[in-house]
Amino acid sequence: MKLSADLQDFAKRLGHRFAKPELLVRAVTHSSISSPTRPDNQRLEFLGDRVLGLVMAEALLVADTGASEGQLAPRFNALVRKEACAEVAREIDLGAVLKLGRSEMMSGGRRKEALLGDGMEAVIAAVYQDAGFEAARDVILKLWGQRVTTVDADARDAKTALQEWAQARGQQPPRYVEVSREGPDHAPVFQIAARLESGEEAQASAGSKRQAEQAAAKALLDRMEAGNG
Known part of the structure; x- marks a missing residue:
């Protein structure tokens, strides 16, 4: 051949x-x-x-x-x-x-x-x-x-890291909510919000729900860790 x-x-x-x-x-x-x-x-x-x-x-x-x-x-x-x-x-x-x-x-x-x-x-x-x-x-x-x-020395899955952060502080696991979906079926863009029981949230967009959830989790974790010094 x-x-x-x-x-x-x-x-x-x-x-x-x-x-x-x-x-x-x-x-x-x-x-x-x-x-x-x-x-x-x-x-x-x-x-x-x-x-x-x-x-x-x-x-x-x-x-x-x-x-x-x-x-x-x-x-x-x-x-x-x-x-x-x-x-x-x-x-x-x-x-x-x-x-x-x-x-x-x-x-x-x-x-x-x-x-x-x-x-x-x-x-x-x-x-x-x-x-x-x-x-x-x-x-x-x-x-x-x-x-x-x-590769990041700590390359933990962002959703797992956020869940561990929340549980260490006595909170329920974060929730992930689809805020919007735009674009054609073959190239959708998902807007996802990651929300903590305490009310804080962060949003992110990506071409798949999984990627958007990961990005939102990372954004929220970065914000919470920065806020806690």
């Missing part, structure tokens, strides 16, 4: 030359266009998630030899979660080569965070199956770059 011109260009951006091009084709094939003769990337996604996790865990141990498990775990989560994978996918324009069904294409699938994140994990697995762990590690470390060493 020979890769199409767009996939050849993508492989160059990825930094890997495929001995088995069919692996890359499968990695970019979404379930919305799969068939018995055209398998989708879900099994590769499953594998790629594990390969990425092992590479990141190893890299974090090397980057900070004195860090405790409690410090490493949130950093690890920040580096392997779907948003991080989608960010890397955007940098190498993975969306441009995703093979999608018509409905997904019409709904903006090439820009969807979940599809980009899943696709990135599948591509990692394709490299791993094509050339082994060392090749996959080289690709991952190149693409993730300085993220490994610059």
